[in-house]
Structure formats: structure tokens, C-alpha cells
Amino acid sequence: MEYLVVRFPRSRRVKIDGEFNGRTGELIELEAGTYTISLGAPPNFTPARQQVVLKDTSALNPKEVVFDEV
Amino acid sequence: MRSRWVIRAFVLALGILQACAHYPTNTPLESYHPEGGYRFDGLRPGPGNTDTIFLCLAFSGGGTRAAALAYGVLQELRDTTITAHGTSRGLLQEVDCISSVSGGSFTAAYFALFRDRIFQEFEPRFLRRDIQGQLLGQVLNPANWFRLMSPYFNRIDLAAELYDATVFNGARYLDLVGGLRPFIALNATNVELGSRVEFTQDQFDFLGSDLKEYPLARAVAASSAFPILLSPLSLKNHPSPPGYEVPASVSNALNDAATNPRRYSWAKQLMTYQDKVLHPYLHLLDGGLADNIGLRAVADAYTRGFIRRRINNGAIGTLAVIVVNARTDPPESIDMRESPPHLPTVAMKTAMVSMENFSFETVEFMRGLAGDRVQAQRDVAACQRLLDTRCPGLPRLATFPAEINLHVVEVNFERLKDPREREFFLSLPTSFALSDRQIDCLIAAGRRLLRASSDYQALLTELGGRLREDAERAVEFPSGGCRASQ
Numbered sequence: 001m002e003y004l005v006v007r008f009p010r011s012r013r014v015k016i017d018g019e020f021n022g023r024t025g026e027l028i029e030l031e032a033g034t035y036t037i038s039l040g041a042p043p044n045f046t047p048a049r050q051q052v053v054l055k056d057t058s059a060l061n062p063k064e065v066v067f068d069e070v
Numbered sequence: 071m072r073s074r075w076v077i078r079a080f081v082l083a084l085g086i087l088q089a090c091a092h093y094p095t096n097t098p099l100e101s102y103h104p105e106g107g108y109r110f111d112g113l114r115p116g117p118g119n120t121d122t123i124f125l126c127l128a129f130s131g132g133g134t135r136a137a138a139l140a141y142g143v144l145q146e147l148r149d150t151t152i153t154a155h156g157t158s159r160g161l162l163q164e165v166d167c168i169s170s171v172s173g174g175s176f177t178a179a180y181f182a183l184f185r186d187r188i189f190q191e192f193e194p195r196f197l198r199r200d201i202q203g204q205l206l207g208q209v210l211n212p213a214n215w216f217r218l219m220s221p222y223f224n225r226i227d228l229a230a231e232l233y234d235a236t237v238f239n240g241a242r243y244l245d246l247v248g249g250l251r252p253f254i255a256l257n258a259t260n261v262e263l264g265s266r267v268e269f270t271q272d273q274f275d276f277l278g279s280d281l282k283e284y285p286l287a288r289a290v291a292a293s294s295a296f297p298i299l300l301s302p303l304s305l306k307n308h309p310s311p312p313g314y315e316v317p318a319s320v321s322n323a324l325n326d327a328a329t330n331p332r333r334y335s336w337a338k339q340l341m342t343y344q345d346k347v348l349h350p351y352l353h354l355l356d357g358g359l360a361d362n363i364g365l366r367a368v369a370d371a372y373t374r375g376f377i378r379r380r381i382n383n384g385a386i387g388t389l390a391v392i393v394v395n396a397r398t399d400p401p402e403s404i405d406m407r408e409s410p411p412h413l414p415t416v417a418m419k420t421a422m423v424s425m426e427n428f429s430f431e432t433v434e435f436m437r438g439l440a441g442d443r444v445q446a447q448r449d450v451a452a453c454q455r456l457l458d459t460r461c462p463g464l465p466r467l468a469t470f471p472a473e474i475n476l477h478v479v480e481v482n483f484e485r486l487k488d489p490r491e492r493e494f495f496l497s498l499p500t501s502f503a504l505s506d507r508q509i510d511c512l513i514a515a516g517r518r519l520l521r522a523s524s525d526y527q528a529l530l531t532e533l534g535g536r537l538r539e540d541a542e543r544a545v546e547f548p549s550g551g552c553r554a555s556q
Contacts, residue, residue, distance in 0.1 A: 001446070018317065018319075020379065020383065023383075023384075025468060027468045028382050029378075031373045032329050032330040033333045033334075034322040034325040035322055059446035059447075059449055059450050060453055062468060
């Protein structure tokens, strides 16, 4: 399995491929592959979504994806 | 004389009409609702279900043998109580999902539909009936001969009618939608693609079809359509409804041929059904051809489905998967002969070998997934402890939303300690007609094997589980024993 952490200044639900799947700041465990990452409402973040490829991560070295507050 | 001609003409006309018989077609999906229909998230946990304890069962194929073994496991879960959130509750109420193939699908569907009534009804209505003889009777009934002459009506449709009338009371998936867990995934195999097809709305979205109106009996029939003995069951692949979009998880996975071939293959098989020109129909055989222990659906839900979302959302504290594997290993004599086996033996072996090949690998795959998670939790905790000691000023590591305890339990006849008992069960036939004694033995074996499993005992220790006192003797085999004769 692969590991992802989504960063945002506030705690927010994370959407992965359009479905709620974890929260910001926590380890999210997924199988290897391509994913579209976004956040739950309100839509005060940028970019609106990001596509990432998860591969060769570990729980101690997860892929980090950052959203900024607007 | 004239009346004789009238009767002949009437019979002929009836025959012609019957020869126009057609299997019931699955209904098209009129509009797309990604959260509607028969999906896990549409079911409620139920009053006795803690939700944080997530229990999934996988029922293998093997005809009535598999159905009875799975039924024994359900009895054992019913008679086991656990302590969770300060209250005592039955472990059976914690069952959240069941994935099944072939014979195991009868038990899974009956339990999902009728719940505790299974313990009063299932034995007389299914386990102790000569289903095989009744199926043969349907085929030999002259009233069905003209229907079977139709290219659109086959032996599997007669079987589905029998199950519908005598086991499932005409139930449709509509009877399960919006109800209580467990969520059931009845699995069949696509004859052309060789891939698993599950009777869930997530799968039927790709077929442009609404599962709600589909009879459970037909899903069970497809799941248990043993090759050669029964014909494939057919579904229509309807055009997608207006507004339908392929889920992002599937379209993203199509980029993963190199990164994750398993995920890519899953998406590619689903996308096959979007080609309505080359695949206007699909024909289904026994789910055991793709996975004879029914565990693939659970493994998929764990890696990329509803179980994965619940884990990442911190909703699960304990995850247990109980695999009920009725695999046998009957004595063979093929290698004793100089001449090669005849066609019927080869055909039967071809069907059976493909059914058995992947079972062991699938259980080990599931154990590997569970082990990886436990190891990852340990690594993060150990590293954080080191950082706290050596570098106390550093930001804390990201952690999982919840630590989960995972248990993979397998029930199979190989675990019986007595060699003659083991031989008795490993030699049982794959059939839909077993004797009362064989059924008694299988039910007791299901309970005994689950109870004896060290993985199951670890689960009970964690959950404060204990057996109801009056159920302690239920593992005893019937008088006369269940042992192979010497």
C-alpha cells in the first residue's frame, strides 16, 4: 500500500477521486496509482484539485500534497 | 377424430409459444444516482452493530457442502457474545458484509434477506432438500421441453425459477435496498472475459442496469452455475443512462498499467462494459471460476472500496475477515492408469482445477494486506517514540486516523486434527443433494473449525467474546461420527 498526507491550514475532509477518504494532516493509505485529490466544502482552497501518482511511498515517508487557503 | 386434431393443434400451438420463451431481462437504469441502489453505503448498521467493529465473511463454493459449512459458521457467530461499548451483543450482529460464490451464495443471500429466520428455515428449505433431483425433474418435465428449445431459455433459467419459488420467495434486490447490513456481494464469472462480476449496483452501473428489480434467485443461480452441468446466465448490457459518468477512480486507474497492473486490470475490465457495441450481452457462470473462496470482493473493498474509505475516515477499530473455505481433496485415481482420462473427466477436472488454483493465493494476499497495515502502524509509533526521546522539538509525524486491529480467519477442512475426520470431509462431493448425516456433520464442522481457530480466538480475546453456555456441545459430531471408514 502507499501513503499520502494532504496539507491545508485547517482540518478538512479529503476527497479522493470524488469520494471522502480521510482528513488533512492524517496518513491516508491507498493502493499504488493515479488519484485526483481535492478537499471538502467550503471551496476556499487552491488549486481546486490535484492529480498525483502514488508510488514508492511509506508510512514514514508519505507523498505530501499541499492546498493553500484563499 | 376431430377432437384429437384439435388437441394436437393445441399442443403444437402451446409448444410454439413455449419455444418463444425468454429469460427475464435485467431492467435498464433510467437515471444515474451514484449513491442510490444496492450499495454498501446505502445500508444501515442496525441496532446491535457497533460500526467500529467491522466483520466481513467470505463463503466459498462447493454446492450444499459449502452452504452447510457457512451456515455452521453463522450459528457459531449467533451463539457468541462480545462486550463492546459497555454492552453485551451477539457477534452475528456485527457482520457488515458477506462476499460469496456458488453454494456459499445460497447461505449469504438467505441470511441477508431473512436474517435470523435462517436458523429455522434454511435447513428444511435448502440444505436438506434434494435440489439436484428437483432440477433434473424440471429438465425432464415435458412441459419445459419446448421452453428449453428456445435459444433464449436454458437450464440455468429453470434453476433460477426453482430457487425463486422454493427458496427466495420471489425476493428482489429492492427488498435489500435501504435495509440493514450485511451487504452481500454475490459473485459470478463473465464467460468471455474470465473476470469476476458481482451483483451490486456499483457493477450494474457499468451495465446501464438497475439491480433493484433483479431477482436474488437469478443472482444466486448465476453465482452457482457450475460449468457444463448448468448453462450460463445472461444479462443485457444496456446503454448508459443520461448523465452517467465513469467514476474518477476507474478513469484514473486506466493510467496505472505500469504503476499498479492490478488496479489497471480492474478498471479495464469494468470499462469493457462501456463498449455497448462489442459487448451488448454478458454471460455468467459459477463465481468460483474467477475466485472460488469469494474473498476477492472483500480484498477489492479493502484496497479501493467501501472498507478502504471507512479505514481512512477512522471509522474502523477492529477489522475481521472470516473465510469459510469448503475446499475438498477427494482421492483420485487418474495417475494410476496408463491411458489418459476420458473427455468427461477432463472437462470436470478443467472446471475444478481453475476453481481451486487461486484460493490459497487470495487468502495469503489478504493476510499480507493486513500484515502491511499492522507493520505500518508499528513503524509510525516506534519512530515517533524515538523522535520524542531524541529530537523532542521536531514536528510530530502524521499518524493514521485510527489504529486498527486486523484478523484474517480461515475455516477449512485441512485444520481438522483427526485424520479420519479430515478424510471424511475432504472426500465429500460437490453436489446439491447431501444426506442428513452429512449436513449435520458439516454444520458441526463449521462451528468446530471456527472455534478452534487461533486467529478467531485472538479476535474473541480482543472483543471479550464468550460462547453461550448451551452452545458448548454444538460442535459435537452426530452419533456415528463423521469419519472416513477404514
